[in-house]
């Protein structure tokens with residue numbers, strides 16, 4: 683299934699949007715590799731790239747949380763969703779019961795669902811907070 687980027691996913695924070703688009707491109711690369719029945723090593727490589735890049739995106743957001751003193755209930759919830767993501771992705775990759783292609787398919791579905799929720803429910807709130815912060819510059 684192709685993940686089609688839509689304007690409604692934009693938070694208005696250029697760097698965050700750029701990183702989300704890169705995650706979408708990697709998800710589509712993974713889906714292409716599954717569709718084309720690429721070798722397991724190629725599929726595993728894309729999964730690893732996705733894991734590393736998605737986690738570096740969370741770290742980037744967490745740096746902004748600190749820099750702009752994001753706090754309160756929205757911050758706590760956002761931070762928890764990041765921690766859950768790190769646990770879930772490690773559980774997937776560390777599970778020896780999955781064959782690479784089966785794993786790739788499950789990870790792709792998981793990431794599509796996760797990214798949509800991540801953008802709509804948590805990043806939009808954070809973007810609103812950032813835009814209302816006097817010291818924030820794009």
Ligand SMILES: [Fe+2]
Nearest residue numbers: 698743800805
């Ligand atoms: Fe994000």
